[in-house]
Amino acid sequence: MTATTVAFDPRDLEAKVKDMYRAVAENPQGEFHFEMGRGLAERLGYPPADLDRIPAESIASFAGVGYYFHLAGLKPGETVVDLGSGSGMDTFMAALHVGASGTVIGVDMTDEQRRKAERLRDAGGFVNVSYIKGYIEEVPLTDACADVVISNGVINLATDKQKVFEEVARLLRPGGRFAISDIVTEVQLPDSIVCNSTLWAACIGGAAQQDSYRDQIERAGMRVETVEDNPAYAFISDNAKCASRKYGVKSVSILAVKA
Numbered sequence: 334m335t336a337t338t339v340a341f342d343p344r345d346l347e348a349k350v351k352d353m354y355r356a357v358a359e360n361p362q363g364e365f366h367f368e369m370g371r372g373l374a375e376r377l378g379y380p381p382a383d384l385d386r387i388p389a390e391s392i393a394s395f396a397g398v399g400y401y402f403h404l405a406g407l408k409p410g411e412t413v414v415d416l417g418s419g420s421g422m423d424t425f426m427a428a429l430h431v432g433a434s435g436t437v438i439g440v441d442m443t444d445e446q447r448r449k450a451e452r453l454r455d456a457g458g459f460v461n462v463s464y465i466k467g468y469i470e471e472v473p474l475t476d477a478c479a480d481v482v483i484s485n486g487v488i489n490l491a492t493d494k495q496k497v498f499e500e501v502a503r504l505l506r507p508g509g510r511f512a513i514s515d516i517v518t519e520v521q522l523p524d525s526i527v528c529n530s531t532l533w534a535a536c537i538g539g540a541a542q543q544d545s546y547r548d549q550i551e552r553a554g555m556r557v558e559t560v561e562d563n564p565a566y567a568f569i570s571d572n573a574k575c576a577s578r579k580y581g582v583k584s585v586s587i588l589a590v591k592a
């Protein structure tokens with residue numbers, strides 16, 4: 334399958350996504366289509382004791398959609414790549430799991446998100462965490478560099494998800510794990526939603542139908558082992574809630590393993 338055909342200019346979508354997540358980094362108290370912050374993280378399953386050990390400002394700007402660390406099974410010493418690392422909450426969580434001998438690399442295209450994550454990393458002494466500017470469709474890292482690739486609420490934003498999954502497979506060593514949470518749908522979204530770049534940027538318009546999402550992961554050379562629904566995740570604007578009810582827009586957590 335190729336990239337989804339969208340009726341808007343992909344540069345317009347990139348600008349909207351960057352605007353939205355610049356605001357998430359700089360003004361997490363603002364109004365968004367989606368919930369953020371510690372209350373959400375706890376409801377999704379992040380252990381409060383772990384959250385207590387990472388920077389509070391990264392939790393305030395947490396815009397993920399699920400918890401997947403129980404699927405990722407991170408071990409001390411492992412190398413983890415976080416696609417769309419935002420203000421860094423999951424990179425800090427991963428750093429707790431992989432310990433001082435491990436490495437965590439966050440990739441994000443939005444400068445304000447990376448800068449905030451870097452500031453919090455430096456203040457918190459997370460010396461084994463680094464951030465690079467890049468697109469998840471073309472990650473500036475070498476083949477087979479990662480034991481685990483993680484991502485939270487990001488891949489739905491990509492117009493070419495197959496390309497993203499192929500990048501994940503390229504980054505993983507054989508037997509490496511891909512553990513994520515993302516937004517999918519039960520039924521294919523109609524053009525009126527898919528062609529609205531504002532709804533894409535809000536993590537709705539780009540959500541793929543769940544079976545085709547899974548097929549795309551497998552086509553990239555990974556075996557899907559677990560798929561869990563995250564009923565604790567809910568959209569908050571009326572627009573988003575309506576699309577969610579009508580088309581089964583929902584959050585899932587997935588574990589896949591590279592063959």
Ligand SMILES: C[S@@+](CC[C@H](N)C(=O)[O-])C[C@H]1O[C@@H](n2cnc3c(N)ncnc32)[C@H](O)[C@@H]1O
Pocket residue numbers: 350351354394395396397398416417418419420421422423440441442443446467468469470484485486487490491536
């Ligand atoms: C919904 S936020 C999630 C951030 C983080 N994972 C979290 O849980 O808080 C999406 C993030 O992905 C980044 N992003 C979206 N599309 C991207 C792309 N194609 N390449 C790189 N980063 C992207 C945005 O800049 C934003 O920081």
